[in-house]
Amino acid sequence: MPIGDLAPELSVLLTAVAVLLAAMALPQRLHGWCAVVAIAGLAVAAGFTVAQWDAARMTFSGTFALDRATGWARLLILAMTAGVAALSPAWFATDRRHGEYCAVLLFSALGALAMAGAADLMQLVMGVLLSSVPGYVLAAYHRDWEISLEAGMKYFLVGALANALLVTGVILVMGMAGSTDYAALILVGLLFKLGAVPAHAWMPDVAEGAPVPSAAFLTIVPKIAAAVALFRVVSLVPEETFPLRLLVAIAAAATMTLGNLAALWQTDLRRLLGWSSVSQSGYALMAVAVAGAAETALQALVAFVGVYALANLLAFAVIAHLRGRTALEDVAGLLRARPVAAIALTLALLSFVGIPPLPGFLGKFALFEATLDGGLSWLAMLAVANTVVSLFYYLRVIGPAALSKPKDAMGTLGRASFTVILVALLAMAVSVPVWGGLWNGLPATLLPM
Structure with a gap:
C-alpha cells in the first residue's frame, strides 16, 4: 500500500483540514483566504497527478486503479473544483460560514477523486458516500432560503435511496461471489x-x-467521477452474461x-x-453504452465530459458574475449591458448544443462516432434529434440577451x-486548435481488473 500513489487525494484531504482549521481561527473578513488555500492545495494535487501520469498499475491491494483514465478524471475534478472555489469568496462574503464552505467543497471533491479511481465495490461505495454527504450540505448552504432548503432535501432523499440501492447491490455481490471485486452493480x-434517469430529479x-x-x-464534478466509474x-460485464450495455443505452435515451x-x-x-x-x-451515457464495442468509447467519454464541464463552469460563472439573476427576462439586453458576460454565456450554450467550431462540437462528434x-x-x-431540440431553448436565452434592451442596471x-469567466473562455479557445494533441493523449483502454 504505497501512500505516494494517493498523493493527489491526500493533498486534497490535508488542504481541507487546513482550511477548516483556518476558518475556525480567522475572523470573517479574512475567510476569503480559505479559498486561496484551497486553490493552492488543489494545484499541489494537480502537480502530483501530472507526476503520476505514466503510471499504469493497480494499487492498494487492487482497490484503486492508477491509469490514464484516473489521471484525466483527477485533473478535471481538481480544475473544476478550483474554478468553483474562486467563485466563492465574493458570493459568500457576508456569510459567517464562508471558510467552512471551502472545506466542505474539498471533502466532496475528495469523494469524487476516490470514485474516479475505484477498482473495488467497497472503494466505490466509499467514494460515492464521501462525495454525496458533503454535497447535501453544499446544496442547502443558504439555509435561510426556502428554495435552497428544498434543493438540499430533494438531493438528500434521492441520494439516500440511490445510495441504499447501491449498498444493497454490493452486499448481494459479496454474498454471491465472496468478494467485492467488480462483477455486477446496481x-x-x-x-x-x-x-441521469431514473435518479435525476x-x-x-x-x-x-x-x-x-x-x-x-x-452539476459538474460528481458527473466526471461517475462517468469514469x-x-x-x-466494460467488465460480458454482454452474454447480462445486458448491461442495453440498459445503459435505454437510460441514455430516456x-x-x-x-x-x-x-x-x-x-x-x-433551472434550464x-x-x-x-x-x-x-x-455521456452513449459512450458508456458502447464500452468494449467501440475502440474510441473511453476517449469520447473523457473528451465530452471535459468540454461539457468547461462550458458548464463558464455558464455558472456568468450567473455568479450577474449576482444570481436567473429569470430569463433578467438577462435580456445582456449584450449591451455586459458584453463579455453575454458572449461567454452564448458560447457556453452553443457549446452545449455542439455548434462548430466550439469544443462542444468536437466532443459530441466523438460521441456520435463511437456510438455508430x-x-x-x-x-x-436519437441524440441528433435531441441536439436539434436543445437549440430551441438555448436560443430562448441567447436571442433576448443579444437583441433586447436591458431593463435596468446589471450589477x-x-x-x-x-x-473565472476569462480563464474559462481562454481554455475553450485554446482547446480547439490543440484538439488533435489532446485526443491522442486521452485514455483508450482501462487497466484489467
Missing part, C-alpha cells in the same frame, strides 16, 4: 451521481436553489430526451441549465467571477 447509485432543483458555486460544482463497471423536453419552457436560467445538465448526462462504431445507430440518431459580483 446502476442507480452511479446514475444518481450522473444526474434532484438536478434541476439543485441548479436553481443551491448557491451558485455549489450548483456549478454539483460507470465505464469501468460496464435521460437526454427527458432533459431536453423538460428544459423547453423553463423560465429560470438556472439543470435540465440541460440532465440531457448532457444522457449524451459500437452498433447503436438508433441511439446516435456584478466583482473581479473574481470575471476572472
